[in-house]
Amino acid sequence: MTELWQAPWPWYVAGPLLGLTVPVLLLIGNKSFGISSSLRHICAACFPADIDFFRYDWKKEIWNLWFVGGILVGGWIGNTVLKNPEPIAISAATVEALRALGIHDFTSGLMPSDLFSWESLLSVRGLVFFVFGGFLIGFGTRYAEGCTSGHSIMGLATLQWPSLVATVCFMAGGFLMTHLGLPLLLKWVD
Amino acid sequence: MIPVAPKQTIESADLQNLTSRQESTFSNWKYGLVGICFGIVFVKAEILSWFRIQEMFRLDSFHMYGVIGSAVLVGLVSVQLIRRFGVRTLQGEPVQIQKKRFHKGLVIGGLLFGIGWAITGACPGPLFGQIGAGYTAVSVTLLSAVGGTWTYGRLKNKLPH
Numbered sequence: 499m500t501e502l503w504q505a506p507w508p509w510y511v512a513g514p515l516l517g518l519t520v521p522v523l524l525l526i527g528n529k530s531f532g533i534s535s536s537l538r539h540i541c542a543a544c545f546p547a548d549i550d551f552f553r554y555d556w557k558k559e560i561w562n563l564w565f566v567g568g569i570l571v572g573g574w575i576g577n578t579v580l581k582n583p584e585p586i587a588i589s590a591a592t593v594e595a596l597r598a599l600g601i602h603d604f605t606s607g608l609m610p611s612d613l614f615s616w617e618s619l620l621s622v623r624g625l626v627f628f629v630f631g632g633f634l635i636g637f638g639t640r641y642a643e644g645c646t647s648g649h650s651i652m653g654l655a656t657l658q659w660p661s662l663v664a665t666v667c668f669m670a671g672g673f674l675m676t677h678l679g680l681p682l683l684l685k686w687v688d
Numbered sequence: 689m690i691p692v693a694p695k696q697t698i699e700s701a702d703l704q705n706l707t708s709r710q711e712s713t714f715s716n717w718k719y720g721l722v723g724i725c726f727g728i729v730f731v732k733a734e735i736l737s738w739f740r741i742q743e744m745f746r747l748d749s750f751h752m753y754g755v756i757g758s759a760v761l762v763g764l765v766s767v768q769l770i771r772r773f774g775v776r777t778l779q780g781e782p783v784q785i786q787k788k789r790f791h792k793g794l795v796i797g798g799l800l801f802g803i804g805w806a807i808t809g810a811c812p813g814p815l816f817g818q819i820g821a822g823y824t825a826v827s828v829t830l831l832s833a834v835g836g837t838w839t840y841g842r843l844k845n846k847l848p849h
Binding site: 508517520525533549552559569572573580582591592595607613636639649650654661670675679 | 703704707713715716717718720721725727729731732734736737738741743744745750751752761763764766769770778779781783784786793795798799800801804805806810812813815817820821823824825828829831834835837839840844847
């Protein structure tokens with residue numbers, strides 16, 4: 499029985515569960531699903547700096563901060579109580595491609611420790627991966643008015659074409675970065 | 689109550705709470721609970737793994753496409769059912785769905801976010817999940833993302849929309 503909880507869940511279990519978030523949030527309180535706006539609410543609550551964009555009733559959107567707080571707790575439960583004892587099963591082709599880029603840790607968990615550790619934060623590589631990458635997430639999602647949840651799930655599920663445009667752009671940016679940017683970046687900051 | 693800024697045309701997309709009711713602080717536990725379930729799925733389906741995002745952008749695995757595709761399908765069918773049968777919220781209100789409007793930012797911002805997604809292996813949701821899962825250094829990424837959002841707010845009027 500414990501194996502059932504510890505084994506990773508296949509896409510056809512996880513996807514429908516994520517999709518159910520859309521009707522659940524609508525029905526328990528008329529909330530449109532979306533996560534990146536939580537970053538805006540954090541700005542509005544903590545550093546509004548008299549900027550128009552951060553002057554609104556963020557307290558009405560506080561449900562969103564409860565939601566992302568829940569994700570944090572869920573992440574903890576998933577990687578402790580329900581932790582998968584086996585190393586993550588990544589496709590051989592990806593392992594090979596990443597090894598060629600200088601990634602060595604494929605067994606310690608969900609993320610390679612070569613990149614995502616406090617030690618790496620003090621290097622140029624860490625700075626690029628954490629600070630530059632994070633900045634683009636925050637800046638890009640707000641400029642696009644949504645992320646994978648608000649556009650790619652909520653927007654597509656409600657058949658709104660602007661969300662399809664946004665989703666295509668998210669994917670295009672990711673493909674460009676993975677195939678052209680990352681090889682250069684990993685070589686440059688090695 | 690902070691007065692709502694008068695210019696609420698473009699940014700209205702971020703105001704996702706469409707209930708007209710006042711909710712008590714305590715009633716927010718529901719959203720926390722949904723978040724916990726969501727976070728568990730993120731870890732158990734390895735959606736917040738940098739490796740899985742790399743696999744997706746390298747077209748080496750169907751996993752992430754299956755996750756997002758089936759999530760959209762389930763969301764779509766549920767919303768259609770809610771509309772068809774006029775299902776109301778727990779509070780008895782008609783269900784309101786936020787409208788997405790097109791502007792150039794969806795393209796420019798979308799591309800920039802895609803680049804950040806490939807670097808960090810995370811969209812905003814998984815950032816919170818990664819920190820909870822024990823990758824505490826990612827809190828620096830989250831802070832930087834908050835900084836990115838703030839910078840957008842600061843420059844908004846000078847950017848093409």
